[in-house]
Structures are given as C-alpha cells and as structure tokens.
Amino acid sequence: MSTVDLSYQIRQQILQDKSEIERLMGLGFAPSHAGRAIWRLRYGDAIEDLSLVADANGQLLGSIRYWPILIAERPSILLGPLAVDPSVRGKGIGVALVQQSLALAQTGQWEWCFISGEPEYYLKFGFNPVSYDDITLPAHIEPERLHLLPLVSARPDAMPEKPWPIMPMSTDAPTDAPIDVEPAQQITGEC
Numbered sequence: 001m002s003t004v005d006l007s008y009q010i011r012q013q014i015l016q017d018k019s020e021i022e023r024l025m026g027l028g029f030a031p032s033h034a035g036r037a038i039w040r041l042r043y044g045d046a047i048e049d050l051s052l053v054a055d056a057n058g059q060l061l062g063s064i065r066y067w068p069i070l071i072a073e074r075p076s077i078l079l080g081p082l083a084v085d086p087s088v089r090g091k092g093i094g095v096a097l098v099q100q101s102l103a104l105a106q107t108g109q110w111e112w113c114f115i116s117g118e119p120e121y122y123l124k125f126g127f128n129p130v131s132y133d134d135i136t137l138p139a140h141i142e143p144e145r146l147h148l149l150p151l152v153s154a155r156p157d158a159m160p161e162k163p164w165p166i167m168p169m170s171t172d173a174p175t176d177a178p179i180d181v182e183p184a185q186q187i188t189g190e191c
C-alpha cells in the first residue's frame with residue numbers, strides 16, 4: 001500500500017470482500033496457515049453478522065471472522081482469523097475489530113467465545129487462559145494459545161464437568177479454507 005487512509009469504517013463483511021480478505025490473510029499469515037490445527041473447527045461458512053472489515057474507501061485495512069462451534073454442546077463462537085494490513089498495524093484497528101465484533105456477539109445467543117491466539121493480545125478483552133484440563137479439541141494446539149471468554153448468554157454454573165469438548169457446529173464442507181490435510185501434516189499454532 002503506498003498511501004494509507006486512516007479514516008476507515010468498520011462494517012459487516014460482504015461477498016465482494018473475498019479477494020481483499022485473502023490479500024490480508026496472505027500478508028498476515030504463512031502460506032501453511034490453512035493447514036493449521038485451528039482450521040479443524042472452521043466448517044461451513046463464517047458467521048456473517050460477526051465477521052467485520054475495516055474499510056478505508058474500498059481498501060480493506062483489517063478483517064475479523066468468526067465460525068460457529070459447540071463448547072460442551074453450547075452454541076459458541078471461534079474468534080479469528082484476525083488480520084490487519086502491516087502498513088497500519090499498531091494504530092488500534094485490530095482492537096477496534098475485536099471490540100466491535102465481540103459487542104455484536106454479546107447480543108446473540110452465543111454462550112462462549114474461544115480463541116487460539118497470541119498469549120498477550122486477548123487478555124485485554126476479558127479472555128481467560130484455559131488448559132487441556134478445561135477443554136478438548138479435534139487437533140492439538142499449543143496450550144499457551146488457548147483462551148475462553150464467557151459471553152452474556154453463558155451459564156457457567158450450568159456447564160458440565162470439565163474438560164468441555166470443542167467441535168465445529170457445522171458439518172458442511174469448509175468454504176474458506178482447505179482442511180483436508182492429513183493430520184500428520186498439520187502444523188499447530190496461529191489463529
């Protein structure tokens with residue numbers, strides 16, 4: 001990007017954003033990203049209402065998406081991937097995308113939000129680190145990346161005994177990433 005317009009608006013992602021989002025993903029993540037373990041939770045489509053972009057006059061500066069998951073059979077969400085254009089990082093766009101999308105999530109029926117993310121980045125949004133004593137996953141992710149946030153619909157007292165299984169909500173084929181890699185090829189980490 002040669003010039004950067006920092007007057008951007010955060011809006012819901014639309015179909016036409018696909019190539020710009022792919023550009024941001026390419027800048028934010030290694031090519032092996034789609035083979036990462038976390039994508040085993042991303043079946044079917046991203047949740048339209050919660051997936052937002054930071055739009056500066058048609059140029060996307062950032063993107064956040066969510067997928068529906070089940071946590072101990074409760075309707076829940078997986079935050080990410082989140083990516084901000086490298087030319088405008090450190091200016092609050094990532095935080096704004098997380099805050100606004102989580103505020104939307106709080107108005108829905110979702111109970112918990114799960115993230116496999118940078119250990120330091122998500123604590124400021126109220127996420128709590130969890131371990132494999134608390135949850136189980138379809139594929140291994142480094143334990144220091146695992147965080148959970150109870151949303152307003154959560155009823156922690158009504159949850160079953162831990163560990164809580166986390167799995168995709170949809171059984172549809174993934175629309176946004178190939179996840180048909182052999183388990184042995186999976187690389188863990190990233191969000």
Ligand SMILES: CC(C)(COP(=O)(O)OP(=O)(O)OC[C@H]1O[C@@H](n2cnc3c(N)ncnc32)[C@H](O)[C@@H]1OP(=O)(O)O)[C@@H](O)C(=O)NCCC(=O)NCCS
Pocket residue numbers: 027028029080082083084085088089090091092093094095096116117118119120121190191
């Ligand atoms: C992580 C990312 C989305 C942050 O976006 P951003 O717009 O630069 O972030 P913001 O400006 O809103 O937030 C800056 C704050 O986050 C912190 N931060 C930024 N990247 C971080 C990281 N990878 N780990 C921990 N903290 C990070 C900064 O230190 C800063 O903290 P401060 O406000 O206390 O000073 C961006 O760096 C990015 O796209 N990275 C590549 C993809 C990625 O790693 N996505 C997240 C995976 S979980």
